[in-house]
Amino acid sequence: MSHLLEVRNLVTEFGVKLGLRAVNDVSFSLKRGKVLGLVGESGSGKSVTGFSIMGLLDRPGRVAAGRILFDGIDLATLSDGEMRRLRGKRIAMVFQDPMMTLNPVLTIGTQMIEAVLAHDPVSKEVARQRSRDALGLVGIPSPEERLSAYPHEFSGGMRQRVAIAIALLHHPDLIIADEPTTALDVTIQSQIISEFQKLTEQSNTAVIWITHDLAIVSRVADDIAVMYAGRLVEMGSVRNVLGDPRHPYTKGLIMSVPSQNRRGEPLRQILGMTPAISRLPSGCSFRTRCDRATEACAVMPDLMAEDHRAFRCFHPMTRIDA
């Protein structure tokens, strides 16, 4: 099966003069129906990667280099109009805050009907019916009545369901879900994850799930890509990477969250802070926080491939280090 999405050597910069690279030389690919978990601490470049693919970067952000091949089309070369025709139809995004999708002054029905008609020349009645069905699918009770409600009349969880319903309206090939459940309480979070998974599986939609939560990744994703200071530092199957990490940063992330397998062991935080992209050390960006760093790390390591995974480290972990 060929790839639906191939991101190659993506560089996204903020600030023309400074050339600050929020995303630096990032490459990954995704097949139809597969889920990639994109993880890393705050500021590592996860959202900017998502916005770069969607063509939704805030100025002065811009894709400065690389290719974003979606079903063979390089999204980085499309005009705003061409990108608008794809967005919502073939590629959709779900944000942490559903109000990034919803307009507070319009009813849900008006917004959903507009979203259907933006890409499909159907009658208003058909668009309304599709909107009602979509609300039903994401578990909104009495969908017909709820079409007349405004966003503020929904709870946070229900608002996120509506945003998911809008993202799924056109059965997109790819959804970028940026921390879609982070703001919700744990029970609602779990229900929404299950329903989102069921619906995307049914329509064979590929998903990039952006999160800092490794428990969510191990639940939803096939593959994982770990970002640090704008670069991918490790990627591979969730089983390989989370079960037997190579990069000390991946290991640090795993050790900083509670796990059934390590009950009774103290949690260990990664020392120090992620450096700002304007103040990265030369060489490996993680070396100032890494207890395995040596002089060799003053040079940026390439991504090294090994058994269906890749990592960017001169002193990788092995099972013995665990």
Ligand SMILES: Nc1ncnc2c1ncn2[C@@H]1O[C@H](COP(=O)(O)OP(=O)(O)OP(=O)(O)O)[C@@H](O)[C@H]1O
């Ligand atoms: N509009 C902007 N202008 C300037 N810099 C920006 C802008 N948006 C993001 N950045 C910078 O890009 C880097 C990556 O940010 P990004 O939002 O992608 O991180 P993230 O990994 O998604 O973190 P979080 O989990 O906090 O959302 C950060 O250093 C951030 O300061």
